[in-house]
Amino acid sequence: MGIYEISLATVVCINIILALGLNMISGFCGQISLGHAAFYGIGAYTAALMVKAGFPIPLTIAAGMISAGVAGLIVGLASLRVRHDFLAITTMGVGFLFLGIVRQQELLGGELGISGIPSAGLGKIGYLAVVFAIASLSAVFSLWIKRSWMGFAFDAVADDEDTARVVTVDVGAYKLAAFAMGTAMAGVAGGLYTYFARFLMPDDFGFITSITVLSMVAVGGIGSVFGVIAATIILTLMPEFFRFISDYKLLVYGALLFAVMRFAPEGLAGFARDAYRRLTVKKQAGETV
Amino acid sequence: MGALLEVSGITVRFGGVTALKEVSFQVNAGEFLCLIGPNGAGKTTLMRAVTGIIKPDAGRVKLDGRDISHRPTHERARLGLALTHQIVRPFRSMTVLDNVALAAGYQRFHHILKAMGSVDRSAERQRARKYLELVGIEDVADKSVVGQPLGVAKRLEVARALALEPKILLLDEPLAGLNSVEAARLADTITGINRDGLTVIMIEHNLGEVLRVSQRLVVLDNGRKIADGLPMEVIQNPSVRAAYVGKESQHAAA
Amino acid sequence: MLYLELLIQGLIHGSMYAVIAVGLTLVYGLLRILHVAHAGLFALGGYLGLLITNATTSLPLGMFTSAIVVGICGMLMYRLCYQPILDRPPYVALIASIGLFIAMEEIFRLVFGPYGLTYKNPPLQSQINLMGITLRSAEVGMVISALILLGILAYLSQRTRIGIAWRATVDDPEISKSFGIDTIKVRYLNFFIGSALAAVAGVFISLLSNLVEPTMGGVPSYKALAIIVLGGLGNVTGTLIASLLLGVVEAFGTIYIGSFLDRDAIAFAFLIVILMIRPQGLFAGK
Numbered sequence: 001m002g003i004y005e006i007s008l009a010t011v012v013c014i015n016i017i018l019a020l021g022l023n024m025i026s027g028f029c030g031q032i033s034l035g036h037a038a039f040y041g042i043g044a045y046t047a048a049l050m051v052k053a054g055f056p057i058p059l060t061i062a063a064g065m066i067s068a069g070v071a072g073l074i075v076g077l078a079s080l081r082v083r084h085d086f087l088a089i090t091t092m093g094v095g096f097l098f099l100g101i102v103r104q105q106e107l108l109g110g111e112l113g114i115s116g117i118p119s120a121g122l123g124k125i126g127y128l129a130v131v132f133a134i135a136s137l138s139a140v141f142s143l144w145i146k147r148s149w150m151g152f153a154f155d156a157v158a159d160d161e162d163t164a165r166v167v168t169v170d171v172g173a174y175k176l177a178a179f180a181m182g183t184a185m186a187g188v189a190g191g192l193y194t195y196f197a198r199f200l201m202p203d204d205f206g207f208i209t210s211i212t213v214l215s216m217v218a219v220g221g222i223g224s225v226f227g228v229i230a231a232t233i234i235l236t237l238m239p240e241f242f243r244f245i246s247d248y249k250l251l252v253y254g255a256l257l258f259a260v261m262r263f264a265p266e267g268l269a270g271f272a273r274d275a276y277r278r279l280t281v282k283k284q285a286g287e288t289v
Numbered sequence: 290m291g292a293l294l295e296v297s298g299i300t301v302r303f304g305g306v307t308a309l310k311e312v313s314f315q316v317n318a319g320e321f322l323c324l325i326g327p328n329g330a331g332k333t334t335l336m337r338a339v340t341g342i343i344k345p346d347a348g349r350v351k352l353d354g355r356d357i358s359h360r361p362t363h364e365r366a367r368l369g370l371a372l373t374h375q376i377v378r379p380f381r382s383m384t385v386l387d388n389v390a391l392a393a394g395y396q397r398f399h400h401i402l403k404a405m406g407s408v409d410r411s412a413e414r415q416r417a418r419k420y421l422e423l424v425g426i427e428d429v430a431d432k433s434v435v436g437q438p439l440g441v442a443k444r445l446e447v448a449r450a451l452a453l454e455p456k457i458l459l460l461d462e463p464l465a466g467l468n469s470v471e472a473a474r475l476a477d478t479i480t481g482i483n484r485d486g487l488t489v490i491m492i493e494h495n496l497g498e499v500l501r502v503s504q505r506l507v508v509l510d511n512g513r514k515i516a517d518g519l520p521m522e523v524i525q526n527p528s529v530r531a532a533y534v535g536k537e538s539q540h541a542a543a
Numbered sequence: 544m545l546y547l548e549l550l551i552q553g554l555i556h557g558s559m560y561a562v563i564a565v566g567l568t569l570v571y572g573l574l575r576i577l578h579v580a581h582a583g584l585f586a587l588g589g590y591l592g593l594l595i596t597n598a599t600t601s602l603p604l605g606m607f608t609s610a611i612v613v614g615i616c617g618m619l620m621y622r623l624c625y626q627p628i629l630d631r632p633p634y635v636a637l638i639a640s641i642g643l644f645i646a647m648e649e650i651f652r653l654v655f656g657p658y659g660l661t662y663k664n665p666p667l668q669s670q671i672n673l674m675g676i677t678l679r680s681a682e683v684g685m686v687i688s689a690l691i692l693l694g695i696l697a698y699l700s701q702r703t704r705i706g707i708a709w710r711a712t713v714d715d716p717e718i719s720k721s722f723g724i725d726t727i728k729v730r731y732l733n734f735f736i737g738s739a740l741a742a743v744a745g746v747f748i749s750l751l752s753n754l755v756e757p758t759m760g761g762v763p764s765y766k767a768l769a770i771i772v773l774g775g776l777g778n779v780t781g782t783l784i785a786s787l788l789l790g791v792v793e794a795f796g797t798i799y800i801g802s803f804l805d806r807d808a809i810a811f812a813f814l815i816v817i818l819m820i821r822p823q824g825l826f827a828g829k
């Protein structure tokens with residue numbers, strides 16, 4: 001692997017953590033968030049400040065995770081007040097609020113961002129290994145949650161909050177848990193991004209980033225861990241594949257987003273499910289003959 | 290010993306409409322109470338106020354002597370109030386079985402960290418299957434709830450409520466949408482469960498079934514309670530007859 | 544004097560927000576879709592208005608044609624993009640709409656270039672002095688046409704058959720269908736009017752800055768969403784009031800707290816505070 005491939009792989013892994021975090025909130029628990037990038041940013045900026053203050057790598061990432069998770073908990077509290085589309089717009093507002101604050105803060109570098117962040121000191125391959133391990137851990141954690149009783153209760157909340165309450169689910173607590181876990185994952189991704197990019201700009205964590213992450217979740221198939229991972233890989237690498245038509249890459253991106261929702265709203269996961277069903281039906285038919 | 294459930298002075302307004310005006314009633318342990326009244330009388334609203342799905346503008350609810358007026362819905366459910374919806378609301382992403390298994394696992398997800406740690410659903414699924422058998426829909430257990438006929442969805446509501454092992458079963462028109470055989474069978478099942486000791490409040494339009502199964506009747510009209518007592522006596526009550534006859538002549542005119 | 548000036552600036556912005564957001568709230572009221580691509584139609588309106596005005600030297604012609612064409616595009620968008628996914632969960636239409644908006648922005652950039660276009664002879668640039676406050680005629684024109692357009696809309700919806708059918712459908716699609724109202728026709732009308740209004744707003748905005756550019760829909764795309772939420776989602780009167788209110792809050796906010804929050808952030812901080820106090824928006828929607 002050359003330097004270029006290594007950094008691509010690192011970005012893919014960071015995006016997987018980020019997207020699986022949103023999948024926890026929107027996929028598992030059904031709370032659409034249009035401001036996920038803010039938590040990514042909170043993690044990144046926290047880690048950057050910690051690095052600059054001389055703290056070593058595990059601590060910086062942990063600090064990013066905690067600060068993003070706490071912020072997520074607060075936004076989660078908001079999700080208890082507002083519902084559905086109101087929540088989607090509120091989270092979008094949180095994203096803009098974050099950007100607005102960061103842009104005007106001397107401490108955070110304002111418009112110019114934070115530069116000169118030292119590397120993690122693990123070498124490019126070594127760092128990729130760390131990021132890959134954390135991404136794998138995120139995937140395993142997501143799969144576990146999905147299978148657990150927590151995931152079962154999330155399903156109920158996502159399907160119908162009122163009915164979930166009727167069967168004793170403490171909807172508020174579960175929503176808070178989803179927000180805290182999902183945003184903490186975004187914080188980890190942000191911390192990892194800090195060491196990777198070594199230069200943070202407010203716009204890295206803007207509305208477009210939030211939408212991009214949501215696209216990864218939606219294109220993958222909301223709630224499906226493997227679908228989200230596949231979509232994250234594809235959508236992260238796609239601009240690279242489309243380099244030869246680099247001028248059209250955003251057009252292709254927008255059109256793809258639209259097309260998937262319009263023609264295959266269950267995303268890659270739904271697509272795979274259908275294909276599998278068709279295959280097994282054919283096979284059974286073949287066997288009975 | 291007081292009543293198991295004591296509802297007093299419930300008033301609910303939707304904008305300018307007063308859906309319930311100072312409604313009070315009690316249910317004793319082991320009783321089978323039917324709640325009747327013309328369409329729009331406020332029966333569903335009363336059940337929703339009792340379970341905390343809507344916040345009444347006034348009134349209190351006591352369960353087992355404990356005031357639960359300010360408890361959220363999920364806590365009331367945990368304390369023993371299980372409701373079925375008149376308009377069915379299954380969890381649409383789940384199978385029929387899992388709809389009930391989730392309810393059967395109410396102790397599993399009570400503590401959120403414990404819920405995170407446990408994955409085994411087999412015991413709850415097994416119990417869920419029993420409830421499905423009880424209401425007679427075990428043969429669609431592993432199907433998705435989407436696309437199930439109303440008769441199945443209605444009985445699923447009952448099975449899901451039973452899986453909560455409640456103190457009081459609140460049934461909102463559980464028989465509507467079932468054919469007469471299914472309705473009679475489900476009514477018998479519910480009566481059987483009541484005989485085994487479970488307290489039941491049932492909203493029902495089918496007066497034949499109501500008179501057959503209930504021990505006491507509460508009648509609502511226009512948001513007020515107009516009668517409360519033994520079924521045969523209540524049904525003879527002139528104001529009850531007027532409420533029904535009045536509505537029926539309106540229907541005939543419409 | 545500063546207060547009055549800020550108030551007027553706020554109302555000017557607010558009136559433009561109102562013209563954009565009305566279409567959005569109508570779509571929401573009818574279909575429960577957060578129609579982000581509305582901002583793409585707004586930008587399209589700006590482009591068409593400018594191109595036609597430059598070609599014909601007539602601003603009214605440019606504005607009118609732009610409104611009609613964009614209105615038709617709105618109807619097509621409903622038919623081709625939204626109608627097939629209406630029964631899906633709401634995020635499906637939302638994300639589809641975002642995708643559409645991104646694609647539209649890119650098409651503008653690829654077709655008309657990244658730096659935008661300007662008017663050859665920018666119309667309505669003269670200064671007007673009102674009670675000691677200097678305004679440009681484009682600003683005054685925008686407010687006046689907002690008043691006229693929204694007035695016509697109010698009149699149509701109160702006094703004509705189709706208008707009444709339309710309001711009934713926004714209130715309750717199921718019941719109006721049972722009354723024999725052609726709800727499909729109402730939807731097309733809705734998209735036509737909403738999109739045409741967005742186009743007019745697009746033309747006025749381009750007059751104010753003498754510029755149309757691919758990203759001009761960016762701000763409306765999210766701010767109009769904030770406004771319709773503030774107004775109670777689907778509530779037209781609420782949306783109008785919220786638009787003016789937000790315009791004014793932003794005008795004062797940029798002066799008084801602009802040093803630690805930018806304009807967008809002020810708008811959303813306001814939105815979040817209001818929603819925490821009134822989760823259903825300032826005015827109950829549906």
Ligand SMILES: Nc1ncnc2c1ncn2[C@@H]1O[C@H](COP(=O)(O)OP(=O)(O)O)[C@@H](O)[C@H]1O
Nearest residue numbers: 303306308326327328329330331332333334335
């Ligand atoms: N969510 C609501 N908003 C406004 N009005 C409601 C709502 N729910 C019920 N109502 C009104 O309250 C009255 C009682 O309704 P309901 O309790 O459903 O009657 P029932 O179950 O006895 O048929 C009716 O007039 C109904 O229109």
Ligand SMILES: [Mg+2]
Nearest residue numbers: 332333334375
């Ligand atoms: Mg009812």
